Amino acid sequence: MNGLYLDNAATSFPKAPGVADAVAGFLSNSGCNINRGLYTASYEAANIVYETRELLSNLFNFPKPENVIFTKNITESLNVILKGLLKSGDHVLISSMEHNAVMRPLASLAEKGVEVSTVLCNNKGELSTGDLVLQIKSNTKAVIMTHASNVSGTIMPLEEVGQLCKEHNLLFIVDSAQTAGFLSIDFVALKADAFAFTGHKGLLGPQGIGGFYLNDKLAALVGPLIEGGTGSASDSVLQPSYLPDRFEAGTLNLPGIYGLNAALKYLSADRIPAIREKELSLAQRFMENVQTLPGIQLLGPAPKQDRTGIASLNFLNRDNAEVSYQLFKDFGIMTRCGLHCAPAAHRTLGTFPQGTIRFSFSHFNSHQDVDYVIDLLKGLFPPKN
Amino acid sequence: MNGLYLDNAATSFPKAPGVADAVAGFLSNSGCNINRGLYTASYEAANIVYETRELLSNLFNFPKPENVIFTKNITESLNVILKGLLKSGDHVLISSMEHNAVMRPLASLAEKGVEVSTVLCNNKGELSTGDLVLQIKSNTKAVIMTHASNVSGTIMPLEEVGQLCKEHNLLFIVDSAQTAGFLSIDFVALKADAFAFTGHKGLLGPQGIGGFYLNDKLAALVGPLIEGGTGSASDSVLQPSYLPDRFEAGTLNLPGIYGLNAALKYLSADRIPAIREKELSLAQRFMENVQTLPGIQLLGPAPKQDRTGIASLNFLNRDNAEVSYQLFKDFGIMTRCGLHCAPAAHRTLGTFPQGTIRFSFSHFNSHQDVDYVIDLLKGLFPPKN
Numbered sequence: 001m002n003g004l005y006l007d008n009a010a011t012s013f014p015k016a017p018g019v020a021d022a023v024a025g026f027l028s029n030s031g032c033n034i035n036r037g038l039y040t041a042s043y044e045a046a047n048i049v050y051e052t053r054e055l056l057s058n059l060f061n062f063p064k065p066e067n068v069i070f071t072k073n074i075t076e077s078l079n080v081i082l083k084g085l086l087k088s089g090d091h092v093l094i095s096s097m098e099h100n101a102v103m104r105p106l107a108s109l110a111e112k113g114v115e116v117s118t119v120l121c122n123n124k125g126e127l128s129t130g131d132l133v134l135q136i137k138s139n140t141k142a143v144i145m146t147h148a149s150n151v152s153g154t155i156m157p158l159e160e161v162g163q164l165c166k167e168h169n170l171l172f173i174v175d176s177a178q179t180a181g182f183l184s185i186d187f188v189a190l191k192a193d194a195f196a197f198t199g200h201k202g203l204l205g206p207q208g209i210g211g212f213y214l215n216d217k218l219a220a221l222v223g224p225l226i227e228g229g230t231g232s233a234s235d236s237v238l239q240p241s242y243l244p245d246r247f248e249a250g251t252l253n254l255p256g257i258y259g260l261n262a263a264l265k266y267l268s269a270d271r272i273p274a275i276r277e278k279e280l281s282l283a284q285r286f287m288e289n290v291q292t293l294p295g296i297q298l299l300g301p302a303p304k305q306d307r308t309g310i311a312s313l314n315f316l317n318r319d320n321a322e323v324s325y326q327l328f329k330d331f332g333i334m335t336r337c338g339l340h341c342a343p344a345a346h347r348t349l350g351t352f353p354q355g356t357i358r359f360s361f362s363h364f365n366s367h368q369d370v371d372y373v374i375d376l377l378k379g380l381f382p383p384k385n
Numbered sequence: 386m387n388g389l390y391l392d393n394a395a396t397s398f399p400k401a402p403g404v405a406d407a408v409a410g411f412l413s414n415s416g417c418n419i420n421r422g423l424y425t426a427s428y429e430a431a432n433i434v435y436e437t438r439e440l441l442s443n444l445f446n447f448p449k450p451e452n453v454i455f456t457k458n459i460t461e462s463l464n465v466i467l468k469g470l471l472k473s474g475d476h477v478l479i480s481s482m483e484h485n486a487v488m489r490p491l492a493s494l495a496e497k498g499v500e501v502s503t504v505l506c507n508n509k510g511e512l513s514t515g516d517l518v519l520q521i522k523s524n525t526k527a528v529i530m531t532h533a534s535n536v537s538g539t540i541m542p543l544e545e546v547g548q549l550c551k552e553h554n555l556l557f558i559v560d561s562a563q564t565a566g567f568l569s570i571d572f573v574a575l576k577a578d579a580f581a582f583t584g585h586k587g588l589l590g591p592q593g594i595g596g597f598y599l600n601d602k603l604a605a606l607v608g609p610l611i612e613g614g615t616g617s618a619s620d621s622v623l624q625p626s627y628l629p630d631r632f633e634a635g636t637l638n639l640p641g642i643y644g645l646n647a648a649l650k651y652l653s654a655d656r657i658p659a660i661r662e663k664e665l666s667l668a669q670r671f672m673e674n675v676q677t678l679p680g681i682q683l684l685g686p687a688p689k690q691d692r693t694g695i696a697s698l699n700f701l702n703r704d705n706a707e708v709s710y711q712l713f714k715d716f717g718i719m720t721r722c723g724l725h726c727a728p729a730a731h732r733t734l735g736t737f738p739q740g741t742i743r744f745s746f747s748h749f750n751s752h753q754d755v756d757y758v759i760d761l762l763k764g765l766f767p768p769k770n
Contacts, residue, residue, distance in 0.1 A: 002425075003425075014413075015413075020408075020409040021409070023405075023409060023640065024409035027404055027405035028400075028405045030398075039388070039392075040713070072638060073635035073636050074635065075611060075614065076457075076611050076634075078613065079612060079634075100612075100622060104613050104614075104634065105613065106622075107612075107622045107623055207636050207637065207639045208593050208637070208638025208641045209593070209638075210635075225464070225610060226490075227460075227485075227489035227492075227493055228463065228484075228490065228726075229460065229485040229489075229726030230485075230726070234485065234727075237728065239489050239493070249460045249464075249486070250486060251395075251396060251458050251583070251585060251593075252593070253458075253591075253592055253594075253638065254592045254593070255408065255640070255641070256593050256640070256641070328424040334426065339620055340619070341614030341616065341619050343619060343621065343622065344622070352620070
């Protein structure tokens with residue numbers, strides 16, 4: 001790819017070292033199926049799949065690897081959990097910063113009688129847990145919340161929310177799309193019941209593989225969304241009830257799992273703090289330099305606050321799309337402009353419908369990369385003396 | 386992979402030339418997202434995705450490339466169509482040779498009031514369309530049928546079935562898991578309304594990518610199963626209604642699509658007849674030689690009949706699983722033993738619950754490969770003189 005890719009919140013690039021080779025190696029050398037053949041290559045692939053469940057369990061402190069479910073993306077993960085769990089008459093709470101991967105399935109469930117209440121965040125995207133408690137009702141069943149906003153980089157107080165859910169006997173479902181691979185995450189400490197993740201963003205794996213974890217308490221309540229062959233209990237036309245088979249019908253994305261496996265070995269639990277520090281320092285350097293430029297509004301928490309490595313800018317006197325396009329066409333800088341599939345978040349931040357330009361960094365970026373963009377923006381929007 | 390892989394009906398191996406390189410090239414060089422960024426790499430990926438919809442349309446004679454939907458596998462495809470279409474009180478017809486990818490979602494829908502009738506096939510897996518007509522009722526909405534059995538290789542008379550569906554105003558949904566890439570398929574000539582396919586079997590692409598086509602008539606009746614971000618209509622919390630976006634929520638499996646794209650370019654419409662001829666000649670040579678051996682029962686149509694390139698054997702005096710394991714352990718031959726996720730088909734063929742050993746060939750196999758297996762089986766089950 002020519003140019004400077006700053007759209008890592010959409011999908012990471014580059015991927016972790018070894019990802020492409022792991023995928024290609026599987027496809028070239030052992031591209032067979034699992035759970036379905038009595039031969040070594042099939043067992044080897046099954047071992048890699050199980051090892052990948054273990055690597056995810058080690059990274060996120062999931063207690064039971066067999067409760068790690070693979071999906072095609074985190075959107076499927078959230079749909080399976082929400083549509084499998086929620087029935088007419090149930091009430092759920094969400095923040096006003098949720099992505100359409102949560103909003104759209106809930107809008108569809110609302111048509112079927114599920115009640116959805118939104119806890120309004122402030123104009124930096126910050127949630128007050130006091131506001132959440134006020135909206136708990138007798139039929140409240142669950143809280144669904146993003147770990148961090150994909151628009152503003154705001155990190156949600158999930159440990160507090162998890163504690164409140166426990167106190168009020170609510171299920172707690174976490175969307176980690178923007179934090180997996182960036183924050184050190186402990187599923188048990190979050191007191192969550194389900195945790196949805198995607199492989200291709202901070203986890204630095206390929207697109208096409210995501211998943212979720214759910215504990216046995218939640219699993220007892222959630223039926224499958226997709227049913228079919230599992231290579232197990234094949235004598236029955238009923239989907240097996242045990243995990244992970246209940247939620248993994250049809251052939252798994254084995255090349256994707258091989259790629260994710262390689263990415264997780266690169267990441268390992270040890271590397272996350274350094275990744276976080278590097279990405280944050282890049283984003284902070286960027287934000288501190290551009291937030292003072294005239295006509296540029298920085299969204300979300302202040303640069304030095306706890307946040308993720310993304311910066312959303314609103315160009316007050318220009319069309320954002322035009323600026324984003326100019327940054328690419330003239331300077332090779334790849335950003336993401338618009339509503340980022342999160343209209344509710346933009347309404348909260350006051351940037352609906354125009355949206356923002358999001359710059360999202362990778363730990364593979366350098367400070368020189370950041371300075372290049374800062375200097376360009378200073379040229380386009382010269383500071384007033 | 387060491388040994389002789391004869392499990393191509395589960396997943397093809399080797400893949401088409403260029404598949405691994407296409408996947409790895411995307412991951413290494415341009416691993417970005419589509420519909421979400423205003424930059425060249427994003428447009429390039431979008432072009433490959435669209436080109437892949439066109440390649441599929443050319444291969445199967447789909448009238449509108451935008452009605453080609455990508456999924457993670459054919460099981461998802463069938464679940465989306467069946468669960469999106471069928472409501473309580475609807476009646477559907479299936480054959481008794483269907484895979485659990487059809488049986489399990491229908492079993493789940495039956496609990497919600499959908500009526501399912503099975504047209505019994507004969508003990509070779511053959512369907513009589515007269516039997517199908519007899520079961521049509523006033524509330525019959527659709528016929529769902531596999532194009533060929535994954536157990537016996539029996540090909541269903543889909544053109545006749547499609548004609549009957551048209552005459553009786555029934556929707557017609559085809560499961561092409563065992564025929565795409567083997568038969569020359571014309572969606573329009575089949576008079577089908579929906580056509581589900583998978584990328585990793587006869588289409589010779591990677592696991593993790595499948596899809597379906599549906600015509601506008603059916604599309605008007607089918608809602609999405611998975612909803613979320615599409616990079617389109619992002620101001621709305623409602624899933625876009627237009628195709629393909631309605632059914633493609635979340636990040637697509639772009640590496641998988643790049644791999645499938647390469648596989649489709651290899652296949653092209655021209656190559657299918659030669660693939661069919663080669664696979665069939667391998668399977669026929671195998672079946673004609675082993676069907677005369679004592680204690681070996683060949684399932685499905687006679688070798689010279691029109692069928693797919695798989696052979697299911699039942700070892701009458703041995704445990705099938707033990708034979709399958711011995712074939713691998715002692716001779717490196719990889720087969721698939723058991724019920725093949727199709728218990729209904731095995732009941733029809735008279736091989737439930739013991740199942741069979743399935744030998745499924747690829748056009749990349751040689752006649753020497755086949756002779757190697759024949760000679761081994763002749764040694765294990767010597768012909769009577």
